[in-house]
Amino acid sequence: MQLSIEELEGDVTKVILDGRLDIAGAQNVDLKMNVIAGSKTFVLVDAQKVSFLGSMGLRTIVTLARTIKSRGGKVVLYGPNQDVEKVLTSSGVNALIPIQHDYQSAIALLQ
Amino acid sequence: MWPSWDYFMTADSAVQTSEELLVLQSKLGDLALVPPWIERMASAHAIPASTEFAMNLCLEEILSNIIRHGYANEPGHPISIRFTAIRRGNFQLVIEDQAPPFNPVTAPISPIEETLEGRRDGGLGIRLIRDFAGNMKHESVTGGNRLSVRFSVPNQAPGGPSE
Numbered sequence: 001m002q003l004s005i006e007e008l009e010g011d012v013t014k015v016i017l018d019g020r021l022d023i024a025g026a027q028n029v030d031l032k033m034n035v036i037a038g039s040k041t042f043v044l045v046d047a048q049k050v051s052f053l054g055s056m057g058l059r060t061i062v063t064l065a066r067t068i069k070s071r072g073g074k075v076v077l078y079g080p081n082q083d084v085e086k087v088l089t090s091s092g093v094n095a096l097i098p099i100q101h102d103y104q105s106a107i108a109l110l111q
Numbered sequence: 112m113w114p115s116w117d118y119f120m121t122a123d124s125a126v127q128t129s130e131e132l133l134v135l136q137s138k139l140g141d142l143a144l145v146p147p148w149i150e151r152m153a154s155a156h157a158i159p160a161s162t163e164f165a166m167n168l169c170l171e172e173i174l175s176n177i178i179r180h181g182y183a184n185e186p187g188h189p190i191s192i193r194f195t196a197i198r199r200g201n202f203q204l205v206i207e208d209q210a211p212p213f214n215p216v217t218a219p220i221s222p223i224e225e226t227l228e229g230r231r232d233g234g235l236g237i238r239l240i241r242d243f244a245g246n247m248k249h250e251s252v253t254g255g256n257r258l259s260v261r262f263s264v265p266n267q268a269p270g271g272p273s274e
Binding site: 020022023024052054055056058059082083086087090091092 | 165
């Protein structure tokens with residue numbers, strides 16, 4: 001699992017995830033996610049290239065969102081594929097973190 | 112009847128024995144062996160991507176539970192996974208371990224809100240297994256557990272929805 005960051009206009013940070021967010025993948029990005037959670041306020045998690053999401057990966061995303069929200073920020077999940085989205089809805093994570101498939105709508109939620 | 116575990120296990124690594132049987136050691140690193148193995152099954156049996164995803168997800172959750180809880184993160188214990196193509200569009204994975212009895216079919220899990228609020232670690236993986244697998248059956252076998260998990264491909268399995 002690779003994680004990269006792009007800073008966008010309006011204080012929005014795009015976090016791009018690429019690969020499997022399984023146990024190993026979640027461990028790989030854990031430290032970077034903690035840094036983002038503690039320092040960024042408006043985060044778009046670009047999940048288009050996430051090919052797998054398990055419970056450990058869910059916890060990583062939920063922890064990020066809870067921490068940012070507790071600091072007055074917002075997180076949006078952008079573009080998960082159908083299977084990954086089913087994991088998000090089965091677990092109820094979509095109630096905590098909105099999912100958007102339209103990029104402009106995702107950005108708008110963070111303004 | 113399983114062959115002796117000693118036949119399959121080496122000191123440090125799992126040994127892949129055949130296309131249909133995968134034997135792992137009780138360490139999280141061995142989970143990396145599963146997706147390529149499932150990919151081969153998927154190729155051989157024309158399993159669609161979503162069903163392959165469900166198999167991978169269920170195995171990740173079931174196996175990590177066995178390793179971390181059943182075997183208490185102790186390495187050197189075997190876990191076997193047997194794949195069977197039952198009929199067109201209908202597949203079964205049977206996971207066997209030698210851990211204390213644990214039944215993910217009936218295990219109580221925390222309310223989802225409590226898990227998402229971080230108040231409980233409670234069974235998020237089990238919730239996913241129950242949502243993504245078809246029929247699931249647990250048996251206590253001598254010295255361990257046998258979990259049989261079925262997957263049906265929509266529009267392929269005779270009789271319609273997942274059994």
